[in-house]
Amino acid sequence: MNNIETMSDAGWNVMRIFWTLGQGTSSDAIMYLKRKTDWKEATVKTLINRLQKKNFLKPDQSARPYVYQPVIAESEAIHQNVNRMFDSLCCMKKGKAIEDLISNSDISKGDIDDMMNLLKAKRETAPEKVECDCLGEV
């Protein structure tokens, strides 16, 4: 619920493995990460350790090798992550930033349809203009 802890970039890549597998051992992570990074085994182990300390990963210690499971759902983590980043953007620029993301991302037809419905609804109550808030309260 209240995960104030923030996930590092490197840690994020480790979590993606466990999110996708559902669960796994450290050697699973090491194996898959070898495909996309040139991290040494020790590096992955460190990352797994830090992820545990931050309570993003929980090991089942009843047997060895431990089987690690994500404590936080991927969708929840993504939600927190992208919104935290957007919080730091100028309000006025968020629309264009989203357009930029749409342009640069592969999106399935289904997701596009969902998005268009969402936008259609949102348009009803959308403001004419969103004001910049970069200079703080008036």
Place this chain on the structure above:
Amino acid sequence: MNNIETMSDAGWNVMRIFWTLGQGTSSDAIMYLKRKTDWKEATVKTLINRLQKKNFLKPDQSARPYVYQPVIAESEAIHQNVNRMFDSLCCMKKGKAIEDLISNSDISKGDIDDMMNLLKAKRETAPEKVECDCLGEV
């Protein structure tokens, strides 16, 4: 063009002042930031300094107090920032992440319209499904 340097969160908030003002002195930044943070003056000065070192801010030193100007455009910085973050997301989840952003952001009617047009065009060539790439190359 090739700004490999990354902007810290705190630095980002300083840049927003100069982006919005176009240019300004350190006391401008200190003044406006006092409205949204409880940073000491010294903190803002440090941040300005680091931003210079990273070549995000350039001072006009022909007179005192220096007048600082952004070296990188806000739109460009936002572009780099949001796309870098999206690069770290699972391909398959990007669509939903954008929907999440749309839901949680104030967006003007104009931007919504632009977005819908963009989506309409994008839909023509959109894939049925986007595959997860979290486990690396096949």
Place this chain on the structure above:
DNA sequence: TCCCTACGTTTACATTTGTAATCTTAATTA
């Protein structure tokens, strides 16, 4: 002209992160 002060520069220091080596211990095999 001299001092004060605002503002730029340097130094400080704890924490987080990237990246890894090493140590320890449980488990497997000879």
Place this chain on the structure above:
DNA sequence: TAATTAAGATTACAAATGTAAACGTAGGGA
């Protein structure tokens, strides 16, 4: 059972970051 190995834990260390104090100096006012 002894030796080897795999994997978890501890230690390492530089760079970046958040946060700020202290220092030095040019320019304005007494």
